[in-house]
Amino acid sequence: MSVTEQGLLERDKDTMTLNMGPQHPSTHGVFRVILEMDGEVVKTAEPEIGYLHTGIEKTCENKRYVHVIPMTDRLDYLNPPGNNLAFCLSTEKLLDIEIPERAQALRVIMCELSRIASHLVWLGTHALDIGAMTVFLYCWREREMILDLNEEISGVRMMTSYIRVGGVAKDATRPWLDGIRDFIDYFPAKVDEYEKLLTRNPIWLDRTEGIGAFTREEAINWSLSGPALRASGVNWDIRKSQPYSGYDNYSFDIPTQSNGDIYDRYRVRVEEMRQSRIIIKQAMEKLPIGDYKTPDNKVSLPPRETLHTSMEALIHHFKLVSEGISVPKGETYVPIEGARGEVGFYIVSDGTNVPYRVKLRAPSFLAIPGMCKIMEGCYIADVVGIIGSIDIVMGEVDR
Template identity: 50%
Template sequence: MATKQTTHYEAPDNAARAVQAVADHQAEADDMLGEKMVLNMGPSHPATHGVLRLILELDGEVISKATPDVGFLHRGDEKIAENMQYNQFVPYTDRLDYLAPLANNVAYACAVEKLMGWELPERGQAVRVIACELARISSHMLGVGVCAMDVGAMTVFLYTFNEREKIYNLCEQLTGARFTTSYTRIGGQTRDLPDGFIEQLTTFLDECEPLVEEVATLLDKNKIFMNRMCDIGHISKEDAISYGLTGPNLRASGVARDLRKDNPYLGYEQYDFDVPIADEGDCYARYQIRLEEIRQSIRILRQAIVSLPDGPINIIDPKSTLPEKERVLMSMEELIHHFIVTTQGIDAPKGEVYFGHENPKGELGFYIHSKGGGVPHRLKIRSPSFINLSICPELLKGTMVSDVPAILGSLDFVMGECDR
């Protein structure tokens, strides 16, 4: 017996369709009434700390999308390095993080010396430590001062900028230049510490310590400063690691990574200092980390002064280092030797090396691929500012426009290094 089959179907849910239609209509109305605005912040703007352009998509005063546009300062430093001798590239490193040129000089020289298999005498290493920690104090003084000024604390900027000028006076004595120092050479430095330098350095440290505490007094419990910085620009530990952040920005998110401790160089393992970390990961934490790092740098410098050894500051390698100027002027053989080293450069072996240096902004790394001779076949620079800025699209999304200066100031980047 045949059975009658019936077709089953679901009746349309008119109520659900009506709700969806209302939602679609409301969304369309919202788009018509509240269109998002695209705002360019920079590339010439005080809050961008250089030629950084931020393309901000705004929903009212809330940022719905942020796109950093970098490259306005791009000079092709890496390609320049591949067309000149190793020592000739030293002045170009000044122009990377131009707020800490001494640290850049040391980082590059250490990378090439790693390729050569050289190790500086103890005094040469101590002199470089002094140079690096002075650069760290100088950079952090400006970073803290400018960040404070961005959120309205003008007095702090004047204090920190004055201390930075004192460091420039020391740099002028040490290197002959205040800003673009070009202090190192592959295998050492251009000159030893001048007479009276240690005494003036000690005087500076004695004056700098109470000023750091004065800055902390002005800012740490300042209600306006805390409202602008606390719980703003939060970076979680996981995000900091996944984006490759380094330096104070990483340590402010709870990651205790410092190359001076984790991968010691220049005898840093002999110095007693702490690596400050914070767990909050906000703008206020990044400010506090930098202020504490100034204290630790002062601590390192005092130890370097006390334990400063005697002896040479440069390696002894007649085939690769320049003879003393007095001997060049008095001896034909020394003049010929000077000419050969100057024109042909050092004879580097074949190989590949990478050296990471704990710069004020983070890990400044140099990768060198050598095929022998006095010119690198390839040279790549890991600039911490470029890496640190990569988190901006994630970090700025959902914040207010007024929070942008505080966030950018707390990241403390420099565009010369970012663009290279």
């Protein structure tokens, strides 16, 4: 690789070294890739990451469990409920507590809504990278509805921090439930509309079919996950293989494709949006009545009105607010299926109210070496398509 020690780029005799990023719009964040070009063909692609490193894992080691949740929002900022849920599930496994069914259903609704929102951002920007402007605007229109729903339930449009250890932050409100009902009636026609624009569009097919293809074995060996893995014909979804939050009570399909190219990854994600809507619909139909957080007052705050009458509630309230949750000693890892693949927190607890070690399993981070390997031999114009189709979010890559 012809990069000098000062980080400058040098020209070799036969090939040209081309610097893409870190401020390139199609790298979806500050991702730099150094391409060695032979004419228009990429010979080697060298990824360079770390521009967005904020030391979140180190910061988490110095914050209480409750304070970590807003930090997890900012990792994969397109799918915050997924990160919240992954962190809460690991903590709850160490605490060994049961979550009420209503809270589980609310978590599922929130996660699936954010999966749709995340896929909409992906579809819009990916299509824009390849040159389809209209889809971008349509996707943003539908995403706006989901952000409005987020605002209604949590007060925040993106970094919701809605899922908490022991349950969720707040019970479902009527406008929120009505909004979701409207959305699930409205959304299927819109997915058909995106497909009408792209799926059989000859320009789209030319740019995506057969490009950046992973075989089944390559996809597994390079630790791809989520839609990128399923596009290569691997029927692997954590929601089915290791069900959490009651996903085993819903009936839905895992869309898979066989070629593993950009087009198949597109097909998988579009179908996933439909499946997510089906899950939300089922969760709405049988939304159980009950608590929205665990009644265990060592983990969740007691109801406000009991503070005036119950000494115990007052003590619990004081201890929880001043000290936070104490998690028993141990280490654990619970994976979930986020929008980009397997998300999970490996948590080591030393028995105090501050986690000893928090490690995020970030799907985008693991996908980068494989993604750059598959660029070799492609045309430079396809590099943009490949980066877009893997759907990386730099927030969780650099952490």
